[in-house]
Amino acid sequence: MTALTAGFADPVLDAQATFRAVLEAMSRPGRVQRAGAGLRPPGPLNAAAAAVLLSLADADTPLWLDAGAEAEAWLRFHCGAPVVAAAGAAAFVLATRAAPALASLAQGSEEEPQQGATLVLQVAGLEEGAGWRLTGPGIAHEHRLRVAGAPPGFVAAWAANRAAFPCGVDVVLCAGEHLAALPRTVAIAEG
Amino acid sequence: MYVAVKGGERAISAAHAWLEETRRGDPAVPELSVAQIEQQMPLAVDRVMAEGSCHDRFLAALAIKQAKGDLIEAAFLLRAYRTTLPRFGASEPLDTARMRLRRRISATYKDLPGGQVLGPTFDYTHRLLDFALAAEGEPRASAPEGSAPVGEAPRVTELLTREGLMQREQAGDAEPGDLTRQPLSFPAARDARLQNLARGDEGFLLALGYSTQRGYGNAHPFVGEIRLGHVTVEFTPPELGFPVELGEIGITECQMVNQFKGSRTEPAQFTRGYGLVFGHGERRAMAMALVDRALRAQELGEDITAPAQDAEFVLYHSDNIEATGFVEHLKLPHYVDFQSELENLRTIRRAAEAALPEAAE
Amino acid sequence: MSTMEGYNFAYLDEATKRMIRRAILKAVAIPGHQIPFGAREMPLPYGWGTGGIQVTASILGPQDTLKVIDQGSDDTTNAISIRRFFRRVAGVATTEHTAEASIIQTRHRIPERPLREDQIIVYQVPQPEPLFRLEPRRAETKRLHALADYGLMHVRLYEDIARLGHIAKAYDYPVMVNGRYLMSPSPIPAFDNPKMDRMPALQLFGAGREKRIYAIPPYTEVRSLDFEDHPFRPIRAPHACALCRSTDTYLDEVITDDAGGRIFVCSDTDFCAERQAAAAPKEAAE
Numbered sequence: 135m136t137a138l139t140a141g142f143a144d145p146v147l148d149a150q151a152t153f154r155a156v157l158e159a160m161s162r163p164g165r166v167q168r169a170g171a172g173l174r175p176p177g178p179l180n181a182a183a184a185a186v187l188l189s190l191a192d193a194d195t196p197l198w199l200d201a202g203a204e205a206e207a208w209l210r211f212h213c214g215a216p217v218v219a220a221a222g223a224a225a226f227v228l229a230t231r232a233a234p235a236l237a238s239l240a241q242g243s244e245e246e247p248q249q250g251a252t253l254v255l256q257v258a259g260l261e262e263g264a265g266w267r268l269t270g271p272g273i274a275h276e277h278r279l280r281v282a283g284a285p286p287g288f289v290a291a292w293a294a295n296r297a298a299f300p301c302g303v304d305v306v307l308c309a310g311e312h313l314a315a316l317p318r319t320v321a322i323a324e325g
Numbered sequence: 326m327y328v329a330v331k332g333g334e335r336a337i338s339a340a341h342a343w344l345e346e347t348r349r350g351d352p353a354v355p356e357l358s359v360a361q362i363e364q365q366m367p368l369a370v371d372r373v374m375a376e377g378s379c380h381d382r383f384l385a386a387l388a389i390k391q392a393k394g395d396l397i398e399a400a401f402l403l404r405a406y407r408t409t410l411p412r413f414g415a416s417e418p419l420d421t422a423r424m425r426l427r428r429r430i431s432a433t434y435k436d437l438p439g440g441q442v443l444g445p446t447f448d449y450t451h452r453l454l455d456f457a458l459a460a461e462g463e464p465r466a467s468a469p470e471g472s473a474p475v476g477e478a479p480r481v482t483e484l485l486t487r488e489g490l491m492q493r494e495q496a497g498d499a500e501p502g503d504l505t506r507q508p509l510s511f512p513a514a515r516d517a518r519l520q521n522l523a524r525g526d527e528g529f530l531l532a533l534g535y536s537t538q539r540g541y542g543n544a545h546p547f548v549g550e551i552r553l554g555h556v557t558v559e560f561t562p563p564e565l566g567f568p569v570e571l572g573e574i575g576i577t578e579c580q581m582v583n584q585f586k587g588s589r590t591e592p593a594q595f596t597r598g599y600g601l602v603f604g605h606g607e608r609r610a611m612a613m614a615l616v617d618r619a620l621r622a623q624e625l626g627e628d629i630t631a632p633a634q635d636a637e638f639v640l641y642h643s644d645n646i647e648a649t650g651f652v653e654h655l656k657l658p659h660y661v662d663f664q665s666e667l668e669n670l671r672t673i674r675r676a677a678e679a680a681l682p683e684a685a686e
Numbered sequence: 687m688s689t690m691e692g693y694n695f696a697y698l699d700e701a702t703k704r705m706i707r708r709a710i711l712k713a714v715a716i717p718g719h720q721i722p723f724g725a726r727e728m729p730l731p732y733g734w735g736t737g738g739i740q741v742t743a744s745i746l747g748p749q750d751t752l753k754v755i756d757q758g759s760d761d762t763t764n765a766i767s768i769r770r771f772f773r774r775v776a777g778v779a780t781t782e783h784t785a786e787a788s789i790i791q792t793r794h795r796i797p798e799r800p801l802r803e804d805q806i807i808v809y810q811v812p813q814p815e816p817l818f819r820l821e822p823r824r825a826e827t828k829r830l831h832a833l834a835d836y837g838l839m840h841v842r843l844y845e846d847i848a849r850l851g852h853i854a855k856a857y858d859y860p861v862m863v864n865g866r867y868l869m870s871p872s873p874i875p876a877f878d879n880p881k882m883d884r885m886p887a888l889q890l891f892g893a894g895r896e897k898r899i900y901a902i903p904p905y906t907e908v909r910s911l912d913f914e915d916h917p918f919r920p921i922r923a924p925h926a927c928a929l930c931r932s933t934d935t936y937l938d939e940v941i942t943d944d945a946g947g948r949i950f951v952c953s954d955t956d957f958c959a960e961r962q963a964a965a966a967p968k969e970a971a972e
Contacts, residue, residue, distance in 0.1 A: 145700065146694065146695050146700060147695070147747065147748065149700065149703070149704075150695075150703075150745075150746070150747045151747060153703075153707045153744075153745070154745065154747060156711065157707075157710065157711065157714065157745065157888070160711050160714045160715060160903075161714050161888045161903050161904055162803075162903075162904060189704070189707070190704060190707060190708055190711075191704075192701060192704050194701075194704075194705065195708070225708075243832075244832035244833070245828050245829065245831075245832040247716050247719060248709070248712040248713075248716060248719070248721045250712075250715075252711070271717050271864050271902075271903040271904075271905065271906040272714075272903035272904050272905060272906070273905055274884075274886070274904075274905045299716075299866070300716050300719060300866065300867075304711070304712070304715045317714060317715035317903070318715055318716070319715065319716075319717065319864065319903075332761075333761045333762060333763045333765075333766045334761075334766050334770075336763065337763055337766060337767060401727070401731070404727040405727045405728065405729045407727070408726045408727040408728075409693065409697075409699065411699070412701075505724065505726075506705075506724045507724055508722045508723065508724055508725065508897035509897075510722065511824065511825040512825070637822075637823050637824065637825060641824075646727065646731075646732060647732045647895045649731070649732075650731035650732030650733040650734060650736075650895060651732055651733035651812070651895055652733075653731065653733065654731070654732075654733030654734055654812065657734065657756070657764050657793075658756060658757050658762055658763075658764075659757075659794070659873075660757055660938060661757045661758060661794045661795055661857070661874075661875055661936070661938070661953055662794060662856070662857040662858075662873050662875065664875070664923065664936075664937070664938060664939055664953075665856035665857045665875040665876060665877065665921050665922075666856050666857070667923075667939065668856065668921045668922065668923055669854055669856040669921060672852075672921070673850055673854065676850070676851055676852075
């Protein structure tokens, strides 16, 4: 096996900067943030998704992923997150290929909706100002977000996810060194 | 013209300097060393370790010195330090049957294997102030050497369990929960309850335990056994896969034997109330065992009628670091809220006066 | 990077920060819902802002500028103490000016100057459960939140109206967040409640002793509970500030002698000072 590439150059401050990018993304759905600059994770893991997991996943968060052995070894080494076989048992779900159905992931309960999973979904591209029309908390009027390579049927699945509020899944979309988030409160209309 | 108050930063610095001066007291009196506190106030050290949730005699003694002898403040200092330490994992369960005993008594049997060992106790002392202690420098007579207890000293509850008269505890392989990482939630399992009580305020536990003896809760306790001594702590590093000894700690264990009338699914038998604390803390261990048993009311199908049986009430109010912080926070400025209460009250009074013009005249 | 020997940047270890960060993200995704978290003992007492401090420590970075207020003022002793703590453990820039801050930690007030999108306000919360005076059992209130059953609170407010003619809650006035969760705004005066509604800044709430974190995303509806015939009304002392003459800010009452003498001054000391500074050249010119 080849040597693992490095994680964050500065584990404390890079984790903080990445977290702030995710926090900003989750607070303002559809606004695109930068994360993971300089990271060289093994493929198919992209830099933004790698940064999100490095900053948030650890031994306390079961992880499911479809990114192959090399990416799994890299994440195990740098995060120490236990990898689980069932996507429904994971706190973080990393999807780099065909994403598992939203409804198959942990939803939380009416009393503990925070147990709903976070899906880190790699896509081909993210662009503000066109595409989906997003409304909801965090958005003054409307945000536009174009997502290249979203899973087929995602918008309909999302509507069902949103209807289950407060239960549900939150999504962080990652493309290259960019990310945007879809908290379970956001409404998506195709543009 | 009015100028808003300033200078808080200087006031804080000056107050802390003054605090330090009063901590030291009269400089003509020799300074206490941490070693003196550790050696000569061992029970204060033990209490701070228990409530500070950190077994380190030196640090507990240092905290007592820094806190001017305020034991809750000292426990707080120790907790705030503890929380910054890295966590390596959980030790193997302590085996108290293999304790190196200093004291071991049972109230339920006259004699038993391993014998009754009185040990270093205040019991049977006459509480007369010893003015000889005021004349410092007196060499004191050392305690006579007795013969060490011979053979095994099995736990009393184990003897009853073998006879089928004591309810068997469910052993589990799962790592117990940890309240320092996962907040309490309800219903709280026994591991969480015991951890909470082991760190709880001694006065609170004592009062609650006492209340169960006075009819608030249906307790019929016997002290099956109290044992005090040292046990080995073992840890299994994942990379080794077998346990290694980390050292010894001093602990006190109390097992109370309680009546249980039985239920539809269980025969009449004795049930256990359990107390285990760091250091020599007999009062704390006994009170903990009483409260533990009271908190088992729900799982044993008993009526919940008394404060000591109310898990939310007991577990949310046992922690003296939380309690002292919140009670004492009332001395922080609250004038913004008070101002809105003032305006509120004035509005209500004006409305009442307007409604009753004749009364105002 | 560390600014105090033996401690991590911003005091908390990285595992604790991750745990708190995960709680914050879920809090933002479920506006107004209380997320339990493994609050740590802090070197300041419970009840003195440990929840706010843990939230601030988890979001803070070297590029931030921090403002800490208590009762609206930067110079109250606990605000000074917390600001000192962060200077010591994180070495961040601090400010007393609302406009210059990227993070504002507060106890009991929202600044008068409207907050912007590039700011985060962190509230210290003593009691996150809005129903606690009506139902002290958290196992039960958790169930009530799950059912969105807030009848107890409506009854309590209606009893005030029946007895006193209006709702007598002057601070910690309960709000509905995004039409779903009843939430404690922390003990800010009811006067400040309207500022929470559709605020451009992210609002985070930390309760250390009670071990709960919750949040309001930007531009989220926050409605103070009321009744159609008894609408919510914010309370302030009906005076002008003796220093800056403002008539629409929240005022502190200051007793000036023991013969009933009193004046009213802005509780937000930074806002008041800016207004005085802005007025000064004009007056000098007159």
